Amino acid sequence: MPSQDLPPREFAFRKEIAGTSLTLKRNCSISPAGLLCMFAALAVATLAIGIGFAMAGAWLVLPFAGLEIAALGIAFVVYARRAADYEKIEFARDRLTVEVAESERVARYELDPRSATVFLERGAGYGARVLLRGAGEELEVGRHLDADSRIELAAELTRRLRV
Numbered sequence: 001m002p003s004q005d006l007p008p009r010e011f012a013f014r015k016e017i018a019g020t021s022l023t024l025k026r027n028c029s030i031s032p033a034g035l036l037c038m039f040a041a042l043a044v045a046t047l048a049i050g051i052g053f054a055m056a057g058a059w060l061v062l063p064f065a066g067l068e069i070a071a072l073g074i075a076f077v078v079y080a081r082r083a084a085d086y087e088k089i090e091f092a093r094d095r096l097t098v099e100v101a102e103s104e105r106v107a108r109y110e111l112d113p114r115s116a117t118v119f120l121e122r123g124a125g126y127g128a129r130v131l132l133r134g135a136g137e138e139l140e141v142g143r144h145l146d147a148d149s150r151i152e153l154a155a156e157l158t159r160r161l162r163v
Contacts, residue, residue: 120154
């Protein structure tokens with residue numbers, strides 16, 4: 001079977017603003033508004049089925065329908081809390097700033113780009129970790145990327161720090 005030429009892969013961290021920043025985000029398949037609409041539709045359908053069975057005499061189905069809706073709501077809340085996580089790496093001549101947003105917490109780290117180094121730490125099952133080190137600080141970046149993209153991120157960061 002002949003091999004097909006595939007188009008070049010587009011990486012999320014290639015999106016740049018005036019060549020000075022990289023933004024790494026989770027690949028979320030649904031917006032918060034879409035998630036709410038999906039939850040509402042599933043809750044209404046589950047309640048309608050539960051009420052139908054309760055009216056037919058199987059009243060014990062209704063409490064389990066309520067439990068199902070509660071479990072689904074908890075799962076959606078857990079997903080939604082982490083859906084907007086990101087890492088933003090900004091390059092300036094005299095500083096390297098990394099902003100990490102996880103759940104409701106936003107942390108900002110500043111490193112000196114002249115002394116900052118990039119390390120690619122290869123692990124067994126995890127793939128690779130990209131570490132930024134500088135002035136006694138170590139920070140992992142690229143956690144939202146797959147293993148191949150982390151390797152490319154490490155090369156990109158190394159190239160930018162050498163400029």
